[in-house]
Amino acid sequence: MSPLRLAFMGSPDFAVPALEALHQAGHDIAVVYTQPPRPAGRGQRETPCPVHRKALELGLPTRHPVRLRRDEAEHRAFADLGLDAAVVAAYGLILPSAMLSAPRRGCLNIHASLLPRWRGAAPIQAAILAGDTETGITIMQMDEGLDTGPMLLSGRVPIRETDGVQVVHDALAGLGCELILRALEEDPPPVPQPEDGATYAPKLSKADGQMPWSEDATALARRVRALNPWPGTFFLHQGQPVRVTEAVADDAAGDVPPGTVLDGLPRIACGRGALRLLQLQRPGRASQPADAFLRGYALPPGTILG
Template sequence: MRLAFMGSPDFAVPALEALHAAGHEIAAVYTQPPRPAGRGQRETPCPVHRKALALGLPTRHPVRLRRDAAEHEAFAALALDAAVVAAYGLILPAAMLEAPRRGCLNIHASLLPRWRGAAPIQAAILAGDRETGITIMQMDEGLDTGAMLLSGRVPIRDTDNTQVVHDALAALGSELILRTLAEPPPPVPQPEEGATYAPKLSKADGQLNWTEDAAGLARRVRALNPWPGTFFRHDGQPVRVLDAVAEDCPTIAPPGQVLDDAPRIACGHGRLRLRRLQRAGRAAQDAEAFLRGYSLPPGTLLA
């Protein structure tokens, strides 16, 4: 089948690899443009771009697609059977959605209609969902509102962070898109009942609010690991929290107070035991090793 692949981050790489290995003709790989990265701020291609180059596939990385007639014409000229989209990062206009014979198929990282939007994996963990999954969707002009073609489920365990769930979903997505292309399932319209939205995250979302309950904070630590990460402030400096566990124990201490040398922190309800921490410019450490080089005595009030 003659395809275009449209994706950018690590999540999309297994699907591109699977399509290529299965013998599909990939006429073009669309990715986000290279951007400055690292200490030297050198122009760096995204993961899908790098993989496409390694596979010898032609790449395109337009800055924008809307109102760009030349891009629309170039896409139509590919004479595609379908386009596969996975976390591409640009909205496809109607002219491109309608160009391939079978349209554009999206590998979405949730069980639609739950968690439409930019950060479905993080949203599922934050909400305490016990499972999530992949939905292969026939794209339309709405925000993840197209008809559902195929889906698969992945459990979310109490210890899973976003990276763990991400990797499981990326692998599942590569399997489901091959099945969808091989034997097209009938489209099923999404019900509006139960639809939820997962907004884009920012670094500000990572600051821990100690007035919240400990269970919710533990989920936030897992959901925002590896990006954007969670943190608290002490002496005006951020300290990253990479692993933590909630303890449902009553405490009369004010939220944010360090309770002991574990360290455990008082929350709005319960307490949060910090298990892995990192200072700016330093390596991540288990809490015991971290506290040997960083003073956080009981009674300290964290921001």
């Protein structure tokens, strides 16, 4: 296949392998769009996102506008690139119709779910939270809706009971590379998404990480696997957050209020069953196995956690 003239639009780690794969395949990447650098770290220094850093490493030109919807100059600049296609992977900005229609073959999105299930901002986390046993990648022809465009290719990845978000994330990122290269080479016909079965994965916030002890212990164990490392899962004790970085569902808790510390393992009573905490982390400290953590931090049985 002759190399295509492309724009790449992405920001987080998930998108980096696809950018590398397109570059290694010899496609002409005219520009890489990313989110703008933002303050990070203790010094709050302006820091480029992972895709921005990789583009600079590869010697590719970058653009990082703050917004696109009403930026007609950006629309014209994008159209003037004379693109065959744009590849989009977790970019973070909504593309207006003027940009969606500018490339000859439109804009192709690497979406981390089996559409129409888990449209939206956090599909990997949503699949784990829901207890799905599989997820996948859909290469989608973008339209103006929220992940509603017709599908070009898809592939599946299992979710095992012990898989955390990073394991699933990495498997999907690798699969996305394979499928976007195939989609560009094969130019498969678009297939409309089914009208039923659509679910949505909203953007996550730090507040989503607080442990709702009234839920089933199995659901809380999935929450820990889905939300670490970000936004992280935590409970409040003596007004301070304590992160739970690994946990498993355990036996029934008995007749005590949800959130009650049951014993020194420690196990925490839930709405149904108990959650055994395996790894814990105090603010500013490294994550530790629960037994080591408790040598320096008391959680006496009978304590009720927030």
